[in-house]
Amino acid sequence: MSIWRRLGDIIHRIPGSCVLIDHVVEAVRSTFGTSAERRHAAFSISMIALSAKMAKADGVVTGDEVNAFKQLFEIPDGEKRNVARLFNLAKQDVAGFEAYARKISGLFAEGAEIFEDIVDGLFHIAKADGMVHEAELEFIARVARVFGLTEPAFARISSRHVVPEEGDPYLILGIDRAATNEDVKRHYRRIVAETHPDKLMARGVPAEFIAIATAKLAALNGAYDRIRQERAFA
Template sequence: MSIWANLGEFISSTASQALSAVIESVRTVFEGDPATRKQVAFSIAIIALSAKMAKADGIVTPEEVGAFQELFEVPEDEAAHVARVYNLAKQDVAGYESYASQVKALFPDEADILRDVLDGLFHIAKADGVIHERELSFVETVSGIFGLSEREFEGVRLRHLEPEEGNPYVVLGADPSWDDEQLKAHYRKLVRENHPDRMLARGVPEEFLKIASDRLAVINLAWQHLSRERGL
């Protein structure tokens, strides 16, 4: 069963609830199926926060909606399930900070999957060619709620906004004082951690693997800059 079918069944079973209550229900509905619980939780997290963020710049553009569908690879016959969550989030009076806190509680010790959520939000925010100040503030606030440090957030920001010009050490989360072998080991670790198979293993649905390919491309670009700079 696809993640969208699982999501559709879950949303149908919680149809009368506000989305903030739906997010909380993920814990109990899928208690005996941790793999599906993670996938549904991840999907709802990005959909809900995306819907809130889409209003952060005052309008929802066709490009942002298109990016949403591109990132999720939503089949046409499953689009209604996603739209239902999206609209619930837009209508829910709960603030996005409360959503972010709920998502953090669903993945309390899994910083990697929370970074995956942030990458998804950036992908959608930049779809119309520019990230508005309110959108950037939105993602930065979510990052803080998720427990990421300022330097970690800056690395995510540079990957999306300044992949060519950004400090490659910050993009890689590396220390300029490291010697060549330390830097190589760190780069190899990043490549392993961001391989699509690793993302699947930690609960990211297959439909979201564009996050992995985009992230790896920027990691490799930053590594190329440092390799040339150091003559590796």
């Protein structure tokens, strides 16, 4: 049975009056046997629930944002109704989004990388209508803090999404301006390797996340090119 089929079964059985995130977290832990399956399921649940909470914080869900969400997942036709149900339940649940983020963080044994992936996904959806609104930016920043991401880490991530072609290229790459040319080259090669789709999938993100990986690589490449031109090295 596919991950989406099992997720669909979990969502279908959710009582309308339950504390949604408690129910879903426990169901993911008990339903998925392998760590890879749990990571994939946990990531998918995270993105659906937190996207719903972000839509509530912003006050409106646009068609562009719905399409951006669909870019992240290849949901079988038979499970789309269940995913929509989870999205709507998360919007209506009295539990705040910070409670969601804390519960979700407990599903991952890994370090900060998977949390950065989730934050990247939220930015991808938030900016789909042409800009990241102030309420959305504050929402994502607070989720990042719950996940334990530092202020510099969040600044680095947000700089890739909020007008990256005008942002500080050193901030986008996450490297000190005083770094040598060789240090810049080594750092760039390392973070590009970490953004490879195979690395992302090993962390549990779905194959469709290539859309975000491609955008992230474009921002990193653009920042590196600007530094290279500024310093005039090959």
